[in-house]
Amino acid sequence: MKNVMSNKFVIALYTLPALLLILVLIYIPIVLSGYYGLMDWDGIGQMTFIGLENYVTLIKDNYFWSSTWHSFLLAIFSTLSLLLYLAISLVLASKIKGSDLLRKIYLIPMLLSSVAIAQLWMKIFDPTNGMANTLLAFFGVENTPIWLADPAIALYAIFIPVIWQYAGFYILIYYAALKNVPDEVIEAAKIDGASPLQIALKIKLPLISGVFKVTIMLAVVGSLKYFDLIYVMTGGGPNGASEVMASYMYKEAFKLNNFGYGSAIGFGLLVICLVMTWLTMKLTKSKDDVQ
Amino acid sequence: MKKKKAFSAVMTMALAGSLVLAGCSGSDSSSSEGSESSSDKTVVKMMHLWPEGSSNAQYTIVDDIIKSYEEANPDVDIQTEILGNEQYKEKIKVLSASNELPDVGISWAAGYMKPFVEGNMFAPLDDVAQPDRFVAGTLDAFSVDGKPYALPLELNITPVYYNKEIFEKHNLEAPTTYDEFVNVVDTLVENDVTPITLGNKDRWTGSMWYMYMADRIGGPEALNNAINRTGSFEDPALVQAAEELKSLVDKGAFVKGFNGLSNDEAKGYFMNEQAAMYLMATWELPNYTTSPDVAQEFKDKVGYFKFPTVEGGKGDIDSYVGGPGVGLFVAEQSKVKDEAKAFVSYLVDEWGKRSVVDAGVIPATVVDTSSADLDQMYIDILNDLGNATNLTLYADVQMSAGVADVHLNQIQALFGGQSTPEEFAKTQEEALAAEK
Numbered sequence: 001m002k003n004v005m006s007n008k009f010v011i012a013l014y015t016l017p018a019l020l021l022i023l024v025l026i027y028i029p030i031v032l033s034g035y036y037g038l039m040d041w042d043g044i045g046q047m048t049f050i051g052l053e054n055y056v057t058l059i060k061d062n063y064f065w066s067s068t069w070h071s072f073l074l075a076i077f078s079t080l081s082l083l084l085y086l087a088i089s090l091v092l093a094s095k096i097k098g099s100d101l102l103r104k105i106y107l108i109p110m111l112l113s114s115v116a117i118a119q120l121w122m123k124i125f126d127p128t129n130g131m132a133n134t135l136l137a138f139f140g141v142e143n144t145p146i147w148l149a150d151p152a153i154a155l156y157a158i159f160i161p162v163i164w165q166y167a168g169f170y171i172l173i174y175y176a177a178l179k180n181v182p183d184e185v186i187e188a189a190k191i192d193g194a195s196p197l198q199i200a201l202k203i204k205l206p207l208i209s210g211v212f213k214v215t216i217m218l219a220v221v222g223s224l225k226y227f228d229l230i231y232v233m234t235g236g237g238p239n240g241a242s243e244v245m246a247s248y249m250y251k252e253a254f255k256l257n258n259f260g261y262g263s264a265i266g267f268g269l270l271v272i273c274l275v276m277t278w279l280t281m282k283l284t285k286s287k288d289d290v291q
Numbered sequence: 292m293k294k295k296k297a298f299s300a301v302m303t304m305a306l307a308g309s310l311v312l313a314g315c316s317g318s319d320s321s322s323s324e325g326s327e328s329s330s331d332k333t334v335v336k337m338m339h340l341w342p343e344g345s346s347n348a349q350y351t352i353v354d355d356i357i358k359s360y361e362e363a364n365p366d367v368d369i370q371t372e373i374l375g376n377e378q379y380k381e382k383i384k385v386l387s388a389s390n391e392l393p394d395v396g397i398s399w400a401a402g403y404m405k406p407f408v409e410g411n412m413f414a415p416l417d418d419v420a421q422p423d424r425f426v427a428g429t430l431d432a433f434s435v436d437g438k439p440y441a442l443p444l445e446l447n448i449t450p451v452y453y454n455k456e457i458f459e460k461h462n463l464e465a466p467t468t469y470d471e472f473v474n475v476v477d478t479l480v481e482n483d484v485t486p487i488t489l490g491n492k493d494r495w496t497g498s499m500w501y502m503y504m505a506d507r508i509g510g511p512e513a514l515n516n517a518i519n520r521t522g523s524f525e526d527p528a529l530v531q532a533a534e535e536l537k538s539l540v541d542k543g544a545f546v547k548g549f550n551g552l553s554n555d556e557a558k559g560y561f562m563n564e565q566a567a568m569y570l571m572a573t574w575e576l577p578n579y580t581t582s583p584d585v586a587q588e589f590k591d592k593v594g595y596f597k598f599p600t601v602e603g604g605k606g607d608i609d610s611y612v613g614g615p616g617v618g619l620f621v622a623e624q625s626k627v628k629d630e631a632k633a634f635v636s637y638l639v640d641e642w643g644k645r646s647v648v649d650a651g652v653i654p655a656t657v658v659d660t661s662s663a664d665l666d667q668m669y670i671d672i673l674n675d676l677g678n679a680t681n682l683t684l685y686a687d688v689q690m691s692a693g694v695a696d697v698h699l700n701q702i703q704a705l706f707g708g709q710s711t712p713e714e715f716a717k718t719q720e721e722a723l724a725a726e727k
Contacts, residue, residue, distance in 0.1 A: 044387045045410030126556065127548030128485075128565070148492070149551030151709060237492055238550040239704040254381060256692040257406055259388075 030270065037264035042257040054264035064265065067236075067243040068272065070155055074162065074244065075223035075276070081163045082170060082215055089174035090200050103175060110168035118232035121161040122148070125233075148234050151241035158233055158242060162226070170215055177211040178204060213284040220280050224273050245269045332368040335631050337395040339371065340379040340617075348577075348650035356641045360634060367630055387412050392622040394631040398441045400432035400615050401688050402695060407620070413440040414621045414628055419636040424643070428682055429615045429655040442639045443655035445616035445646075447572035448676060449499055450595040452579065457484060457567040465596035467608065469507065469535075472599045476544045479567055488566035489549040489706075490557030494699035495687050497549075497706050499570055502612045502686055503598040504532035510605030511681045517723065518689050524720035528605075533705055533712035535601075540706055550707045562589065570598070572613060573672055577651030580666040595668070597675070610681040614688065615655050647673075690723075697722040 037054050039047040058064055088106070092099045109117060124131045125147035133144040147157045181204050189199050205212075227246035230236065236243035236251060243251075249269060253262025337357075341349035350373070357369045372393065374382055379397065386392050392412060398404050407413050415438040422430050422439075426446055433441040453465060458475075461482055466472040479486040491497040505514045509528025516522025517529060539545070546552065546560055554571075561569040562578070562585070569575075578585050579593040597608045619638060621631045643656030647669060658673060665673075687695040701718050704710035710718065 042406045042410070043384050044406045044412060122553075122556070125551070127551065128546065128560070146548035147551060149548035149707070151707065154551065234551065235492060237494070237700075237703055238707050239700050239709055251696075254384065256696055257384075258693070 033263040033270075034267045035263075036260055037267045039260040039263075041260040043253070043259035044257070047260070050260070054261050055268075057261065058264050058268055063240060063243070064245070064248060064268070066240065067245050067248040070242065071224050071226065071244045071246075073155065074159060074226055075220045077159050078163060078166065078219045078223045079216055081167075082212075082219055085167055085170040086174055086205075086212070088167075089171050089178055090204065092171065093175055093178035093204075094196070094200075103171070106171050107168035109165045110172075112165075114165070114228035115232055117161055117165055118229050121229075122233055125157060148242075149238060151238050154234055154238060155242040158229055161233075162229055165229070166219075166222075170219075173211060173215060174208070177208040181207050209286075213281075216284060217277060217280050220276055221273050224276060225269060245272070332366055333627050333630050334368045334370055335395060335627055335634055336393040337369055337371045337634075338379065338383070338393040339373055339397050340376050342373050342375055345375065349646075349652065352642065352645050352649055353638070355645075356638050359641070360637055367634070369634065390624060392624070394622055394625040394627055395635055396620055396622070397617045398433075398620045399617055399688065400441075400443070401684060402691050403688065404433065404440060404618075404620075405435065405691070408435045408440050411623055414623045414625070414632070415440055416442060416621060416632065416635070419632045421636070424640070424656050426655055426657055426676070432615050432684055432688075433618045441618035441620040442635055443615040443618040444639065444642055444652075445574070446613070446653050446655045446676070447574055447616055448611040448613035448672070448679065448682065449503075449570060449572045449598075450672070450675075451568055451570045451598055452561065452575065452593055452595045453568045454561070454564055454566075454592050455594045456592045457564065465594065466599045467596070469599045469601040469604075473539075473542075475567075476539065476542055480543050485546045485560065485566040486544045487568045487570070488546045488557045488560035489570075490552045490554035491545075491549045491703060491706055492552055492556075493554045494702055495685065496554050496557070496571075497702040498686055498699060499572075499612050501532060501536055501702060501705070502683060503570075504535050504601075505529050506610055506612065506681075506683060507598065507601040507606040508532050508535070508604040511610055511683050513605075514686065515683065515689075517720075518686065520723065524723060525716045530712050530716045533715045537705065537708075537712055540708070545706070550703055564589070564592070573653055574616065576653075576668060576672065580668050581651045595672075607680055609675070609679055610683070611675075611679055612683050612685065614682060614684040618655075691726065694719075694722045694726055 036047075038049060038051060040050045040053075041047040092103055112120075127133060127144070127146045127149065130147075132147065136144045145153060148154050185203060185207075186199055189203055194202070225246050226244055227250065230242055230244050230247050231250065234242045236247045245265065246269065249262050249265040252258045252265055339353060340346075341353060343350045353371075357371065361367060361369060383392070383396060383398075387407060387410065390412075398407065398413070404413070417438050420430060420439045420442060425443060429443040429446055430439050433439050433443055457479075458464065461478050461484070463475050463478060464471075466475050476486045489496055489500070502514060505528065508531050509526060513522065513526050513528045517524040517526060546557060546566055549557065558569065558571070558575075560566040579590050598612075600606065600608050619635045621628060621635055625631050639656060643654040643658065646652040646654045647658055647665065651669070653669075653673065653676070687699055690698060698719055701710055701715050705712065705715045
């Protein structure tokens, strides 16, 4: 065994498949999209090298920054919603009746495809026949909102299904982490007279803080590159009110035939994601973290 | 132990390999016969966008035409690959980027087609076009510098469909002037009926309303000149058209939340008789005539009228917004160009003979209405088409992709009240001016 692992050739052989995959599917495309960002290219004809022009346009592009802002709003909302997921998991993990069933129910949205979820919520948000407005009308609201058609609330209306969609995923992670907290510790606390709330806040939470940090990272990065529901539900409209970075990139590249500029947006998105990941790591790092 | 490791290494490789292969296998599947083509046959690859499930009528026509062509030309094997509309658009782009276009494929007109022609992807078809067989103007939409690069299949004009029952109930008649039209809208609003359904999330839907308004007020030249830069988008007629639309919106003429509804959702309001009028191109005709999925009772209630004229405006009632839908191209780098061209020409002819009767699609080729047993609505529309004084191609198709996006966004902003008519005109003028 030791022989095998010290043989450099074998190590190289073992890592080769994974390395090849990750190179071909991830790193080379990243470099290429940075390179395409230097080109004026409609995706069909000849590429012409235009230097940093696309990136300069990008920095001056108000539409890009407004879509970046929308992405950040989504990141903030989904990070805040982690607290809600955590609260739910704490309840679920405390051996209440039916927690097994509830856990499965929360998981359902995760099993649906994004497009199905989008279609479902588009029906709910339909201004005249939708469930949301029928319900509001039932409670006597007169000027029911037009949801996805109103630039002021379209983006927030989409946040609702997004948060609902990912609930199952995060609840599952927290639930698993909470189940890993050793029973002995909790029993000891109980004997010492700790209340359930104290156990949750002072014992369980610190013990799963590592998992919590990972989920913050996942939520932030996932939100920044979020695409599917926005694309299906509003296509970034009305008039750009719900455009996010990824949908803008898609639109420039595939709808407007600006593959060069689209690539530049993609590269900008990558940089922003990297910076945010680094920042989140920095902010959530605590003294007792040992590398 | 060592053996086991080696084994797992092999397995890992195999797994990685199969992943890579799985990634490739999607691209070269599905041929028309599913058979291995024999080597002595000339294979012509074709891509189209009428899947058997969602566009059965068109699928069957194309399939039959291919079969009869293969019978007449036993040395040719036509292999098809079929994708839905949006996937088709994307796949074509990816294929052209890697220079692997199919021999024959579907393209849209004017602005969409231009980059392909400029990128030298499509073969000129002047040798097989035979312009006489097409309705005037349709081939032009697929021509660049006087040469056709695709042969048009479909032609559409946009009437306003209306629900006769709702109109009768409120003692209304199909309007011919804009004043009558406004009266219809006012009456319906007073009676709590949604006058017009509009899926303006898709934006081109609202653009058609604007185009008609601009045509009726300023004549077809106003908008055309603004786009081809011999005029300006800040032309008073174009601003006035925007103002009229805005006043329609303020009256509550359009369905609630139109900016968030897709065309399909908006169509639902008309089909469910929750809205009285719907402006859409003639590709909707099958739903009101031949489609077996729609109840006859509803079909009988649907009528259509031409977009009304505005008093003092320059446009006349026989001027239409419309244009050819899709056309067939032959790839420039195709190795079987001659066979592909012959097939395209054949397909266009056969399509013209069968599309109205079998699919309810109006072809771009001249139709003889006397021989076929057609629904009255088709005969009326085809006659209107024969009397058309002008056909204005959809604005977003005329414009290049970038400007079209500005136009479409401004349409949403105008309807939604985020742009005033002046801002609406100014923004588009700037975008058009910046392009040249």
